[in-house]
Amino acid sequence: MVTGRDGDADLLTIGEVASRSGVSASALRFYESKGLVESARSAGNHRLYPRAALRRVSVIVAAQRVGMTLAEISEMLDRLPRRVTSSDWSRVAAEWRPVLDARIQALIGLRDRLDQCIGCGCLTLGVCPLQNPDDAAAARGVGPRYLMGDAPVEGS
Secondary structure, eight states: OHHHHHHSEEEEHHHHHHHHTTOOHHHHHHHHHHSSOOOOOOOTTOEEEEHHHHHHHHHHHHHHHTOOOHHHHHHHHHTTTTSHHHHHHHHHHHHHHHHHHHHHHHHHHHHHHHHHTTTTTTTGGGGOOOHHHHHGGGGSSSSSSTTOOOOOOOOO
16 A cells, blocks of 8 residues: 555555456556546556545446446546545435436336246247337337337237
């Protein structure tokens, strides 16, 4: 561990952050290039991260695991001050809750609808909830409309 120039803040090397977070050094450099984490430089030009970077990296990894994009993660992290308090984290968590709840519902819907298809081999296309004759769902927008929660078009 290296002590910062001001003598009062412990800084961690890229290897220490990688080891503690379980994220590769190349991923840390990538996150830094995207502005998700910041580092200082040692006299030898080595990256040195504040201890708080561990928390940020943990949030990034956890958010990515549930399908959040780096842009969404960056937007959330940008709302945090440099010195984060627990009330700051609570505020951002409350802002993210509806987004995460919507993702959870989308995943549950996908699981429930998809399992009606898996194993049928399309032998029951007439009752398939994803059936889309004549591409009627196209009028509803792009993407897998029925898996996204739209009800099938009447007469389909």
